[in-house]
Amino acid sequence: QSVLTQPPSASGTPGQRVTISCSGSSSSIGSNSVNWYQQLPGTAPKLLIYSNNQRPSGVPDRFSGSKSGTSASLAISGLQSEDEADYYCAAWDDSLNGVVFGGGTKLTVL
Amino acid sequence: QVQLVESGGGVVQPGRSLRLSCAASQFTFSFYSIHWVRQAPGKGLQWVAVISNDGSKEYYADSVKGRFTISRDNSKNTLYLQMNSLRVEDTAVYYCARQLRGYNYGSIDYWGQGTQVTVSS
DSSP, rough: OSSBBBSSSSEEEEEEEEEEEEEEOOOTTSSSSSEEEEEOOTSOOEEEBBTTTOOOOOOOOEEEEEEETEEEEEESOOOOOOOHHHHHHEEEEETTTTEEEEEOEEEEEE | OOOOEEEEEEEEEOOOOOOOOEEEEEEEEGGGGEEEEETTOOOOOOOEEEEEETTTTEEOOOOTTTTTTEEEEEETEEEEEEEEOOOOGOOOEEEEEEOOSSSSOOEEEEEEEOOOEEOOO
């Protein structure tokens, strides 16, 4: 069971906007910034969003992140077939003194 | 382009040891904290450990504390993970990953391709 809670699956049609939630606690998301990763099948994860809402160079602005209290969200607008992947949230946890990941959300583009 | 190349994985019996290595290149290794993150077959990402840029601080997941040791040799641009008393549940792909400088632990900007560790009798 993961410390951060994500829905196991999400879906949308091309062009649609989808959001993926990530719920934590006061010692994780409530106290630290949230990061999001995209993992395409058979590949290593890729940083998508860091520090709650910052995009690394090269990540399309279709991807955005937000945080409120002990929860965070990843939004993907203008959904494309190549967005089909697993998405993970992560944050430092002050109580565990370690990085915690969400269980992952498998995004299907219908 | 930043490169992180893991090695040392393989098949090992429960209770035995294994040492993973991660060779870094194309960046100043001694400036960055580095993580180990693993992924069991068909499962999600699980953080294992992190070491600060100068090796003075180490943090571990509870599931590996006391069994695994993270270390680094900045003169060789290499990260290590010594894994002792291995268990079947340690079976996973192990990724070496670079911490984004200046941000909270958990912001990982580059990942290696991973090395497979299988613990089986």
